[in-house]
Amino acid sequence: MTEVPAGGGAPVLRPDGPTPGSAARAGGGGDYLSNEIAYRATLLRDRLGLRALPGGHVHTPVLQFGAGDTGAVTDPDFLRDRAAITAQVRGILSVAAAAR
Secondary structure, three states, X not given: OEEEOOOOOOXXXXXXXXXXXXXEEEOOOOOOHHXXXXXXXXXXXXXXXXXXXXXXXXXOOOOOXXXXXXXXXXXXXXXXXXXXXXXXXXXXXXXXXXXX
């Protein structure tokens, strides 16, 4: 990964992962905050010897209104996409719960 060390400075490549207090700039998941948090949480879990604990995070698409948005609070496209995301997350959680 590439990080800016704690205290600032130029980005540096860290093949063994982040150093304390650093900020990610690039890596397998890019520089998205959710990826940074998930990476560090997984690293902490592994370093504490808790590999049996499941972990992860889910990226969801941005919910949008359909063409011709009238400024309404919701619309059929929004509701359809929200229901699909909810169903997928429930499916993930069901599989994870069953595996425990």
